[in-house]
Amino acid sequence: SQTIHQWPATLVQPVGSPLSLECTVEGTSNPNLYWYRQAAGRGLQLLFYSVGIGQISSEVPQNLSASRPQDRQFILSSKKLLLSDSGFYLCAWNEVSGYTGELFFGEGSRLTVL
Amino acid sequence: SQQGEEDPQALSIQEGENATMNCSYKTSINNLQWYRQNSGRGLVHLILIRSNEREKHSGRLRVTLDTSKKSSSLLITASRAADTASYFCATVPTGNQFYFGTGTSLTVIP
Numbered sequence: 001s002q003t004i005h006q007w008p009a010t011l012v013q014p015v016g017s018p019l020s021l022e023c024t025v026e027g028t029s030n031p032n033l034y035w036y037r038q039a040a041g042r043g044l045q046l047l048f049y050s051v052g053i054g055q056i057s058s059e060v061p062q063n064l065s066a067s068r069p070q071d072r073q074f075i076l077s078s079k080k081l082l083l084s085d086s087g088f089y090l091c092a093w094n095e096v097s098g099y100t101g102e103l104f105f106g107e108g109s110r111l112t113v114l
Numbered sequence: 115s116q117q118g119e120e121d122p123q124a125l126s127i128q129e130g131e132n133a134t135m136n137c138s139y140k141t142s143i144n145n146l147q148w149y150r151q152n153s154g155r156g157l158v159h160l161i162l163i164r165s166n167e168r169e170k171h172s173g174r175l176r177v178t179l180d181t182s183k184k185s186s187s188l189l190i191t192a193s194r195a196a197d198t199a200s201y202f203c204a205t206v207p208t209g210n211q212f213y214f215g216t217g218t219s220l221t222v223i224p
Contacts, residue, residue, distance in 0.1 A: 006156075032210050034212070036214070042216060042217075043117060043202065043214050043215055043216035043217055044202065044214035046211060046212065046214075049210055049211065051210060059211070088154075090156055090157070092156075092157075092212075094210075101162070102147060102159035103147075103149075103157070103159065103204070105156035105157045105158070106156050107155060108154070108155065108156050110154075
């Protein structure tokens with residue numbers, strides 16, 4: 001069966017520090033991968049999605065970046081965090097198929113920037 | 115924005131009652147999906163309805179879709195305390211983008 005792992009679960013970082021959140025998927029090949037951010041009490045904002053290694057699409061221009069160095073690994077990074085980067089970050093995947101099916105989410109990474 | 119919008123933002127009901135939440139969106143869609151999120155957790159898929167479908171059932175869930183009005187509704191029948199969570203609709207226009215609404219926070223009082 002497929003599983004998705006996301007870490008770290010909780011992170012407290014000072015303003016201006018770097019960030020690296022990692023997500024891996026097991027039990028599937030060539031998944032679509034997604035990063036979402038959820039501000040407190042708000043909906044989900046699509047940040048990046050990837051349809052293959054090295055293929056990243058950005059939805060929102062900001063100081064975050066994403067990379068996909070391996071088929072089932074998706075990394076969210078920042079060189080210098082801002083206060084506004086605080087939030088709940090969710091990684092998700094779905095199958096590449098003839099139609100767009102359901103998303104499977106990780107348990108999230110809660111980032112607090114102080 | 116391509117995000118959907120749920121209504122109401124918050125809903126509180128007694129156990130055993132039905133809960134209805136609505137989703138409105140702006141773009142044409144391939145399908146629309148509903149997800150559930152327990153506090154501090156990831157989202158879990160509940161049900162998917164395609165643009166050529168009008169109604170779909172899954173257990174105690176009933177989803178309707180009106181593409182002419184660009185709206186969908188999720189009905190949870192005979193609610194339970196364990197249904198307490200936030201519920202989100204996600205619109206899927208084409209390709210691989212999923213756009214989530216702002217969510218409805220449901221509280222079911224035992």
